[in-house]
Amino acid sequence: MTSNGARINHIAGTAVPVIGNDIDTDRIIPARFLRCVTFEGLGEQVFRDERFDEQDNPVDHPLNDPRFSGASILIVNANFGCGSSREHAPQAIMRYGIRAIIGESFAEIFAGNCLSLGIPTFTADQATVRDLQTRITNHPDTVLYLDIEQLTATMGTTTVTLAMSKTTQSALVSGTWDSLEQLLANEAAIDAVYDRIPYLGG
Amino acid sequence: MARNLFNKVWDLHKVASLSETHDQLFIGLHLVHEVTSPQAFAALKERGLRVKYPQCTVATVDHIVPTQSQMIRPYRDGLAEEMLQALEESTREFGIRFFGLDSERQGIVHIIGPENGLTQPGMTIACGDSHTSTHGAFGAIAFGIGTSQVRDVLATQTMALERLRVRRIEVTGKRGPGVFAKDIILKIIAELGVKGGIGYAYEYGGEVLSALSMEERMTICNMSIEGGARAGYVNPDETTFNYLEGKPFAPPPERFSDMKKFWQSMASDLDCPYDDSYHLDISSLAPMVTWGITPGQAIEVDKPLPRLAEMSESDKEIGAKAYEHTGFSEGAMLLGRPIDVAFIGSCTNGRISDLRSAAAVIQGRRVKNGVQALVVPGSRQVKMQAEAEGLDTIFTEAGFQWREAGCSMCLAMNPDKLQGNQICASSSNRNFIGRQGSAKGRTLLMSPAMVAAAALEGAVADVRTLL
Structure with missing residues (x-):
């Protein structure tokens, strides 16, 4: 198998909970920040309108809370990243410093975009996620060790079981999460498919 | 073995297995726009890669264009x-067909694909935009993708993807007056939920879908993603073939009947299996309006707003957040609630039939004082057609602004934005917080005819009383 990125087997760090179902990508990165030709600088704008009021004063939000500063794991609820396909959303999250996300469920395009960037998206049932969010809220300095092969999160002596799509897991551990090299390697097969498709070469 | 359309199209376009669950899929048509492509083109340039099949790639500009003085x-x-400028340069450098500002074919990417005959049955289609599901109306499998995948498709004409499951959605019953495709899809999303479609493609069918026009089918497929389904489609039939015949990029007359045989062969087999199914009878359906901050938070306009206590646990939290944002009250009626802005347009409802349905309501009437009302045609073709029919005059005489083509106030990447906590009756597809350009703005999604009614009344109205 052609590898085009680092193999990602584990992520360790402190976490930050962002609570709520159906958090869409417009909330993660408002459309006005999509007026750009590079992804640079998006990290500062992540959740912009949730973190600042219209006069640019910071409001109560976990990403403004110094207790969670330096967190590299985001813990969210159901259907996170729904809506627009903008890769600017995971780019902003990644550039803010997040390396992995745990949630009850993820919108499909968002999860695919995360995989393209090598950001693991773990899932767990509602009780497990809420318990993790509570733990982190009470003890923000907790270090989580996320094992992608074993699909576990370990905090001190506690270990909880997580889940991940097979596709995501195998791409991360084999280092093929950036799919371009793998796709390029099949050039002859691509041309053969072009030639058999009736509306193209067929 | 009998197969559904999704699996037939997938099998035809499958290049290779990348892992146990991941396939490499050939993309027959790649649509490109200015927002999600610059970083993808930059990646190609950086690595010295070419666009693999420029002839399968078409670009336009829609999200950021102003709708006034667009050419300046x-x-x-x-x-x-x-x-x-980045898109103009990249399309020139890579030899990609570009419907830019100098082209009569410019417009919202999901409107120009179909109206030019680029979108055809049996195709795989990708675009860096979640509403790519629109193209499924033709019996194509169409995916919204992110910028890394735009790069992959540009460089290889393929992408890595997991096969979706297929849920058959059967719609039956008699459609009442004032009920449009928008109402049907809002009802489906309200019933199945905004995450109900995760992992699925939706196949829409049944007597109601068979009777819908292509433009109505596009409205339904367009909003599949709002129900969490990455793709949605309708099997191709005579309505589809009649729509395509004579379109500029459709097969020419000498190839048309051969292609039609191919298209028919891709339709779901009669006894094919589905992973799930759902049935909706629309006989008693009333026009729908959203009241919250997700497209699933929708009710029939003559019903009171839902109470949090009656919601499922998973809906309660977002329900409470919705009431906090909108300032609406549980149990109250939306009917009669004053609006500030009326917006007709977008890839969901910016087609000629949408403008006709709104104009029919507006003709001979006046927009309520104090309401800012605008019509943004989905494409230049739509705009020219509407002007040829005199619809622009109907709109402007009623007090609507008649604008130039683009995405406009659906996502407010251009100068068209809500101010403060304005309430907008909108024919677009998303009522997310901040979606229309103001963090406090409030969006009520509805059909174009319902937006027209709201503009006339200056408040949420039931279009059935104006027909």
């Missing part, structure tokens, strides 16, 4: 100007 360059918004 450079744009006052320097960032928008930079994005447009």
Whole structure:
């Protein structure tokens, strides 16, 4: 198998909970920040309108809370990243410093975009996620060790079981999460498919 | 073995297995726009890669274009100007067909694909935009993708993807007056939920779908993603073939009947299996309106707003957040609630039939004082057709602004934005917080005819009383 990125087997760090179902990508990165030709600088704008009021004063939000500063794991609820396909959303999250996300469920395009960037998206049932969010809220300095092969999160002596799509897991551990090299390697097969498709070469 | 359309199209376009669950899929048509492509083109340039099949790639500009004085360059918004220039340069450098500002074919990417006959049955289609599901109306499998995948498709004409499951959605019953395709899809999303479609493609069918026009089918497929389904489609039939015949990029007459045989062969087999199914009878359906901050938070306009206590646990939290944002009250009626802005347009409802349905309501009437009402045709073709029919006059005489083509106030990347906590009756597809350009703005999604009714009344109205 052609590898085009680092193999990602584990992520360790402190976490930050962002609570709520159906958090869409417009909330993660408002459309006005999509007026750009590079992804640079998006990290500062992540959740912009949730973190600042219209006069640019910071409001109560976990990403403004110094207790969670330096967190590299985001813990969210159901259907996170729904809506627009903008890769600017995971780019902003990644550039803010997040390396992995745990949630009850993820919108499909968002999860695919995360995989393209090598950001693991773990899932767990509602009780497990809420318990993790509570733990982190009470003890923000907790270090989580996320094992992608074993699909576990370990905090001190506690270990909880997580889940991940097979596709995501195998791409991360084999280092093929950036799919371009793998796709390029099949050039002859691509041309053969072009030639058999009736509306193209067929 | 009998197969559904999704699996037939997938099998035809499958290049290779990348892992146990991941396939490499050939993309027959790649649609490109200015927002999600610049970083992808930059990646190609950086690595010295070419666009693999430029002939399968078509670009336009839609998200950032102003809808007034659209041709006057450079744009006052320097960032928008930079994005447009980047696309102009990249399409020139890579030899990609570009329907730019100098083209009569410019418009919202999901409107120009179908109206030019680029979108055809049996195709795989990708675009860096979640509403790519629109193209499924033709019996194509169409995916919204992110910028890394835009790069992959540009460089290889393929992408890595997991096969979706297929849920058959059967719609039956008699459609009442004032009930449009928008109402049907809002009802489906309200019933199945905004995450109900995760992992699925939706196949829409049944007597109601068979009787819908292509433009109505596009409205339904367009909003599949709002129900969490990455793709949605309708099997191709005579309505589809009649729509395509004579379109500029459709097969020419000498090839048309051969292609039609291919298209028919891709339709779901009669006894094919589905992973799940759902049935909706629309006989008693009333016009729908959203009241919250997700497209699933929708009710029939003559019903009171839902109570949090009656919601499922998973809906309660977002329900409470919705009431906090909108300031609406549980149990109250939306009917009669004053609006500030009326917006008709977008890839969901910016087609000629949408403008006709709104104009029919507006004709001979006046927009309520104090309401800002605008019509943004989905494409130049739509605009020219509407003007040929005199619809622009109906709109402007009623007090609507008649604008130039683009995405406009659906996502407010251009100068068209809500101010403060304005309430907008909108024919677009998303009522997310901040979606229409103001963090406090409030969006009520509804059909174009319902937006027209709201503009006339200056408040949420039931279009059935104006027919």
